[in-house]
Amino acid sequence: MVDQRRWGDLKFWKDYAALGKENMQGTFMALGTPTATADHYVDITFDASLGQLAPLSETEELKVRITKTDWADFDQENDYSNHTESGWILQEQMAVYYYGRLLFGVAPDSVNDASAAQRTTIAKEENSIREDQSAEPTTVNVFPNPTQGKLQLEVAASAEKPVEVSIYNADGVLMVTRTLEEPTSTWDISSYAAGIYLVHINQSGLRTVHKVVKE
Template sequence: MIAPTLKVLSRAPDNNQLSNNTIKPYLLLQNAGTTPIPYNTITLRYWLTTENTIPLLFQKNYVAIGQGNLYLRYVPLSPARQGATGYIEYSFNAGAGSLAPNGDSGPLEVQTSKQDYSNFVQSDDYSYINNNSYTLNARITAYQNGVIFYGTEPMASGSTRAAAPEAGSQLTVKVLGNPVVGSSAEIEISGVMGQVVQVKLIDMQGKTVYAHSIKDARSVERVNLPLGNAQGLLLLDVSTTTQRQLVKLLRP
């Protein structure tokens, strides 16, 4: 049975160091339901870009349910997706027991480095958000018995299109000022003249903050996005029928 009441939270203890030879995707699971969830039915995916094909090394700094009960591996993707050349998979053995109703797993604090200790660049990692305390993160996906029940997987990369766009027709999205200061963000969209363009601004809980549709795009379109009360890292999703761009937007 799928457990929709289970949530995934993450925190980044790296003080916004977006380029480092070690990354620390610290996770925590919550069970808001009334039924225990066996850990060995759960897998998690932290989606990231590794910049190259160097093998990854894992270290378990602190695992509240026992280090021996947590397994880690890196799974490369072919083809890559938007913001991900692969994912780190978290899985558990039966010795971990069950996640109690209205309880949490305690911290799953792990760190990852490359075998040659070259740098990661986290700014384009799909699952990365910069927050010092545990916060719901809908871009980390969770599965029970192989069926997704939390989060949203990254979209397929634009490089998987059947045909390459003509010269000068590549979708380009620019945020005019990032981090954003003020109550709105201004973006510039080009390369989609005559097409229908969908613009969405999404927060880290997967909620749409603002949506806008352009019916017949000009060569360059400027769109003002009201931010409301949204703060922190936001995901800007701009798409046509054939192309898509995802851009991280920061509002301190």
């Protein structure tokens, strides 16, 4: 928790970025509604000259540090996202947003942080279940890929119902969404610009993503 009245100014250190640390910036932002365990966050942005991050790709490794300008220690006992593990872990208490929509993790709860911790435990159990399920053969096939305009989606008889399908472009804009009623469906994307599209498939909470190239 960042109480700047007590701690003073903070400094964001860029140790390494595969994309070039000179292209990365970190800004300390205040939460609009502070909670008992969080009042600030770090907004990490990249220079526009890098262009867009391609779907299903990654920034590669980033190494950053946060210190006080006087190098004094932090009191991390009530920090919402702090974790004592030194190795790599799945940290659900680091929330990831995209255009204001929560995509991953559990954000600090301004009403009851205990309930947020409980939801984190539930999310961890659900993730474990879904990871086991994802090891099974896919129950939805998307073809042809690449396509010049028509997509076929085939849903196996074993697929959990309902099956909801949404298509997003590379900028994250929703193009179309439907609930599949039949085992086979045809999608006409001939009017879409050439590029990469993401087909999001939701089978009763089990989510998979297919990358499709429109020629």
